[in-house]
Amino acid sequence: MTLPTEATVPSVLGIVSTFIGILGGMLGAYTFLDNYILRFKPKFLIGDRIYLTYEKHKKIQEYSHLSSLIIQFEIFNHRNKLGRIEDIFVRIYDSRKLEASVLDLFPLAALDSMPTNRDEVIAAERVPPSPIAIPNKSSKTLVIEMAQEKLHNGTVDPSGFLKVQCLYKSTTGKWRKFSEFSLHAAYEEKSTYDKFTIYNFDRTERYAEREKLKRRKIATEVNSYKGVSNYYLSFWLPRPYWRAKEFVQAAPKLVIFLCGLATATVRNCLSEAIEWRVVKRTAARSRKPKITVGNARNARRTDSLIAKLKPLIEHKVTELNSRAKASDAITIEIVDTSITLKKSGTQVRVYVGGDGFVGILRSPLNSPMGETVFTIRVKEFAFGSYLWTLSGRPVFASTIATRVVDYLAFLHG
Incomplete structure (x- = not known):
């Protein structure tokens, strides 16, 4: 075994210094990417x-529509920049149905805390929703x-196989499913308050996990008294271990400190050379507001x-009426932006809901309220x-006309 000479010690220190410099550079590059390049990607x-919550119809007591859904999100921002979520969007439907009615839900209010029971849902304080900023x-x-x-009063059966999809809108305007x-x-997890009925649900995945845990066998340990010697040995024996561990952990902590120092230096140089110059050039300029149209x-x-x-719906209604009794005939009303079909106390209205969106609403005769049956959207x-x-x-x-x-016809067939 040979001892290191005076010539080898500086070379070892040079290798260590080079390694620390490379590591600091890599961390600085990652910090730069994290601050300026990588986009905000929250975890939910x-x-x-x-x-x-289900609300009874004002005139049709046996019909209740989905009034609201209360849900809790824990949002994590692991990036080194401020994160912002512009909007939240939830879809819910009954997956057991062939032509399921998909309900689109948007933020109605924000609550200070999650209600612990159904009674607190009614009494909870609500404030208007707003974009979410996460440091x-x-x-x-x-x-x-x-x-x-508003004017969309669809429903889903609370005893059905309910599926929920959640999306958020980023600052770039894109919707991403999370x-x-x-x-x-x-069982029997519901309460009725005047015209409202509240159900509480659990996530099926978490419920299934807990059921598996209930059936899993565990090995139990029985502790017995081992005397006063064991009591003192439990104090004395760990002391050398903790001293050795403290000595071993000192070197990595020193490396972490040096890397942090290098990262702070790189960040300071970038801030002074790039950020501050951009701020001085652009801070005093006025920005024109962006105006969007349909x-x-x-x-x-x-x-x-x-x-x-x-003409398609009118032609199909005429053909159908020619085969039906006069009392079972379908009447049709056509105006500029809607088509209304009526039969036996029920009407189905096809209407323009927006640019690229056509809705089909079922409701009682001459009623503006009802249940969304189908949604028709354009896909580019x-x-x-x-x-x-x-x-x-x-x-x-x-x-579409046939459907x-x-x-x-199916409702009153």
Whole structure:
């Protein structure tokens, strides 16, 4: 065994110094990417308890629509920059149905805390929702009440196989899906308050995990008294271990300190050389507000679809009435932006809900309120091509007309 000479010691120190410099440079590069290049990508955890509130119809007592959904999110921002979530969007539907009615829910109010029981749902204090800002390297708890848009009063059966999809809107304007789960309805977990009925659900995945844990066998240990010697030995023996561990951990801590020092130096240079110069050049400039308008191209496509549906639905209704009794005939009313079919106390209305969106609403006769049956949306492809989709499936106008007439005939068939 040979001892290191005077010539080898400086070379070893040079290798260590080079290694620390490379490591500091790598950490500095990662910090630069984390601060300026990598986009904000939050992580979400969904609370176990979810409340669904149903409200009775004012005139039709046996019909209740989904009034609101209360859910809790834990949002984590692991980036080294401020994160911002512009909006939250939730979809819920009954997966056991062939043509499931998909309900779109948007933020209605924010709650200070998650209700611990159904009684607290009614009494909870609510404030208007707002965009969510999450500081760097931190998390935020959000309890939010979701509801359908005004005049949309669809429903899902609380005893069904309910599926939930959650999306968020980033600062770039893109919607990204962050969770999809099922709801487990516990037995008799509901309460009625005047015209409201509140159900509380658990996530099916968490419920299944707990059921597996209940069936898992565990090995139990029995402790016995081992005397006063064991008591003192438990204090004396760990002392050398902790001293050795403290000595071993000193070197990595020193490396971490030096890396942090190098990172701070690199960050300071970038801040003074780039950030401050950009601030001095742009801070005094005025910025013109961005003004957005509706999608004119989708508006023309929507008008074209309604124009095609009017003669198609009218022709199919005429054919159907020719085979039915006069008392079972379907009547049709056509105006500029809607088509209304009526039969036996029920009406189905096809209406323009927006640019690129056509809704089909079922309701009592001459009532503006009702249940959304189908949603028809435009889907764009390359080179200006597009298709209309019914419940997410591509269709032509003739198929839409058949579905509308068939649905009303099925209700009173």
